[in-house]
Amino acid sequence: MAATFPLITTHHLGKNFGDKLAVNDVSFEVKGGEIFGFLGPNGAGKTTTIKMIVGLLRPSSGSIQVGGYDVQIQAQLAKAITGYVPDTPNLYPKLTGRELLRFIGDLYGIEKGPVERRIEELLRLFDLTEAGNDTIDSYSHGMKQKTALAAALVHDPRVLVLDEPTVGLDPKSARLIKDILRQMAERGAAVFLSTHIMEIAERMCDRIGIIHQGQLIAVGTFNELRSAGSGDSSLEDIFLNLTGGAEDAEIAEVLK
Numbered sequence: 001m002a003a004t005f006p007l008i009t010t011h012h013l014g015k016n017f018g019d020k021l022a023v024n025d026v027s028f029e030v031k032g033g034e035i036f037g038f039l040g041p042n043g044a045g046k047t048t049t050i051k052m053i054v055g056l057l058r059p060s061s062g063s064i065q066v067g068g069y070d071v072q073i074q075a076q077l078a079k080a081i082t083g084y085v086p087d088t089p090n091l092y093p094k095l096t097g098r099e100l101l102r103f104i105g106d107l108y109g110i111e112k113g114p115v116e117r118r119i120e121e122l123l124r125l126f127d128l129t130e131a132g133n134d135t136i137d138s139y140s141h142g143m144k145q146k147t148a149l150a151a152a153l154v155h156d157p158r159v160l161v162l163d164e165p166t167v168g169l170d171p172k173s174a175r176l177i178k179d180i181l182r183q184m185a186e187r188g189a190a191v192f193l194s195t196h197i198m199e200i201a202e203r204m205c206d207r208i209g210i211i212h213q214g215q216l217i218a219v220g221t222f223n224e225l226r227s228a229g230s231g232d233s234s235l236e237d238i239f240l241n242l243t244g245g246a247e248d249a250e251i252a253e254v255l256k
Helices: 046-053 075-080 097-107 112-125 141-153 171-186 198-204 222-228 235-243 245-254
Strands: 006-017 020-031 035-039 061-066 082-085 159-163 190-194 207-212 215-220
Touching (some): 006 046, 020 046, 020 061, 020 190, 020 207, 035 046, 035 171, 035 198, 046 159, 046 190, 075 082, 082 141, 097 141, 141 159, 141 171, 159 171, 171 190, 198 235, 207 235, 215 222, 222 235
Parallel strands (some): 020 215, 035 190, 035 207, 082 159
Antiparallel strands (some): 006 061, 207 215
16 A cells, blocks of 8 residues: 555544434544545444545534545535445435436536446446346345445545445455455545454455444554454454453353
């Protein structure tokens, strides 16, 4: 990974929902050319952090820069260079795959010729060419996931944010998405993804952040996290020890 400047920066980020503090003083950077894995138990603050990065939630405190743009003050500029795939993509079911990608291209102001070439390139890349003229409500879960990622890539974003991108995918589709994310990073994009699949984070992420109860409790490469801990051999062990899941696992083993 070539050293470059940060494309995502959070400064003392916080988010309250009434009396509940969902994200508490979270600061980190994601550089261009880097795949950054964001891990945490359910309810730890992952999706809330992601929604603040892409401008869907306003922080209660702190700030976020994407590509050097303040997400709150320069929202349109930040969003113009960002692609986003939520954990449950809400696609327009009565559009065909091609129509959806064309619509996204129009939103980003891409001219007709270039956007049509880009659409065919993405449909071919995701093995969706034959299904491109079918309505999205006829797609399988995996096809919808791939269509959502294709839509996030139409404008060739410099920053790609994904929330659980491989959930429910067959091994072939999951491998395809992992390969595409690596290619994006090699071209200089910053890729930020949350996942519950430790194998994905361990094998493909250049650095990993672990959030627990709204606080970022560890950031580093896999080797750095392992060296800072008790020498655990796997990311799963490191994660469980840092978040208290190891104790739960021992209790579950005893109760078998």
